[in-house]
Amino acid sequence: MPARTKTAGGLLTAGGVVYFAAEFISAAAWTDPPYSYTYHYVSNLGVRGPVETLHQVMNSPLAWVMNTGFFLFGILIALGVLMLRGLHGWRRGVSLTLGLLMAIGGVLLALNPGGGQEAAGQIDYHPIGALASIVSGNVLAVLMGRQHSALGVSRRVGRSMVVLGAIGLIGLPLYLSVAGSEFGLIGLVERVAIYPLFIGQILAGASLWRGRATAALSPRRAPEAARTT
Template identity: 55%
Template sequence: MLIASAGVYFAAEFIAAAAWTDPPYSYTHHFISNLGVHGPTVAFGQFMYSPLAWVMNTGFVLFGLIALTGVVLLRGLPGKRRRLSVLLAVLLAAGGVTLGFFPGSGETAGSGTDYHGLGAFAAFFSGNLLSILIGGAYRALGFSRRLGIGLKVAGVCGLLSIPAYMAVLASEAGILIGLVERGIVDPFLVGFLVVGAALRRT
């Protein structure tokens, strides 16, 4: 399930990005959320037009729910750590579902509650904290110390990318904003893939 959660996300992202051809979608320049906005529209200084927006939004929802299932199915975590991991996974799932149902076109940002932004940051923090938590439980879960350290490093890198993302966002320059945003998300997703594969082998 952990492998599938990351696989669904990356597949949805690739398919939606490949369909965006006029102009081509840029992984380094465009926000991830742009892939879930059909448009055409302009928001946050970027042109948004994703012909297969429904694919990305479905991917957001499925990714969160499948990741939650994977964490719930983990065996060996001690009581407090298990409760915390499930809580973080619930927050991650809630973030993914919110992203899917409230595309990031900026329409809700001016209404007083930016649901898309709330969902994004819920996923940003919970996903990376979950990576650190699972990495610290490598003995209980039965995978290698090296992988445990790798998961912790991935989570820390993701968390450190959040202030960098906010700084680029506040500058309004938009330089490599898509790359910086992926620095938040991709590390813990890759961590899910790797730890899922390790657990499957054991």
């Protein structure tokens, strides 16, 4: 496979890895009391605080790490989609649009931490960014999964991406139904909507890398096959 495909795979993988790394690092630094993946919102990690809103205390010591992750993940994935080969016509246009929405959503998340402290009459861009990222990211995972053969992604990964995107899209209304409440597993429900889109892009990126490695080995195998026939 061409170097462009390898670059696309690296960018898609990097987008997911950057998000998970930023979340892990900022959550690990929040120790008093410990941050809970099942109870706390993801957005709490980007609020320096201390702020109490949505029935939760937000006080992230490394808020800048999470906000850096928010800023970068969508841009990296959007660039990865831009570098993909095999998508043409409306499929390429839709994929690029979804990638752009992810990038815009991530930037909005980073520049507008989710503390819910906007003055009366001001627009809260944080939930707008969150919805843009979650919806576009999961739809993109489904679309890429359906076009796996054209992209050079394995069939198994393609099917996994479709399932993951569907899980994320189903998880979003479930999360919205409990958002703002005192439900004890609200962080877990939120992650059901978020994690699938990143896992899908990591799988796609890794598959593109493996595909290139296989292609690089095939010329060596050809003479051996010829000798055995």
